[in-house]
Amino acid sequence: MMYSKMVENAQKPSEQRLFLMKGKDVLSAYQFNKEELSVVIDTAAYYEKALVEKRRLRNMEGKIMAALFYEPSTRTRLSFETAMHRLGGSVITIAESLKYQTSSMSKGESLHDSITVVDQYVDVLVVRSPINGSAEIAANAAENPVINAGAGAGQHPTQALLDVYTILKEKGTLEGLTVTLLGDLKYGRTVHSLVDFLLLYGCDLIFVSPKELVMPEDITNKLCNKGIKIKETDNLLEAVKDTDVLYVTRIQKERFATVKEYESVKNSYIVDDTIVKKSKEGMLILHPLPRVNEIAVSVDKYPGAAYFRQAANGVPIRMALLSLTTGNVL
Secondary structure, three states: OHHHHHHHOOOOOOHHHHOOOOOOOEOOHHHOOHHHHHHHHHHHHHHHHHHHOOOOOOOOOOOEEEEEEOOOOOHHHHHHHHHHHHOOOEEEEEEOOHHHOOOHHHHOOOHHHHHHHHOOOOOEEEEEEOOOOHHHHHHHHOOOOEEEEEEOOOEOHHHHHHHHHHHHHHHOOOOOOEEEEEOOOOOOHHHHHHHHHHHHHOOEEEEEOOHHHOOOHHHHHHHHHOOOOEEEEOOHHHHHHHOOEEEEOOOOHHHOOOHHHHHOOOOOOOEOHHHHHHOOOOOEEEOOOOOOOOEOHHHHHOOOEOHHHHHHOHHHHHHHHHHHHHOOOO
């Protein structure tokens, strides 16, 4: 199985490569070149091997991570906190919706000022917000590295990193693959980030969505200018016949201006057993989660249904990011 082989063969990256990202913020997927992406993947595999072998890691001992989550999150927040604990570090957390604040932001304090203060308490900051551009605001305010854990409908680079990691573990390569992105391509920050990494590998891309939720034109233009082969369609059954990796996203109710707009598109696509039977042999199914009803529960039994394995990969990827940005890799 490619999963075990990739981790089993993992080696600690060279000292020169380990400092490629020291002191850097992680704000977007498009900031990465292929070498930086590679060192994150290699470091994550090295850490996952250590976890499998139950080795105790203490390279972040004495370090503190601030998890500042101003938008609901389960997997992202808990995997970041788990990652820091696995590395021997400590965590301080704000987990509150901007609608129901208990921190000083409820008193009118700006995000910039909040970050400036918290930055003095910690060694690395992880920030999630429903506001586009919030990661850049945080990075401008902080002296320590800032990691974007999701900003509005813009970017979610750490999710895209674990997506790439998952594909490499499951498929062994990204070269020559056809990847289909399904669902909310207009507001979905996970797909906006993922395409920047798929671009580096030259993947062919199929975009499947309702006409109201197509991929933004600036993104499709960028991909076309880079020579990436793109197909846009609303026909999922046809798309899966040529698909190596199907990346499913939910229709995000919180991104719509009205409930009526959301209701008009919420059940546009459901991946069920019929879709799986019509798909290319060995097709991998990913989903950043949470799942609502866009993947039938019966599909969970399909060997290529990797979304729960995908979620687990968030821990080693975020371990790699925390240690690489602070310069504390073993």
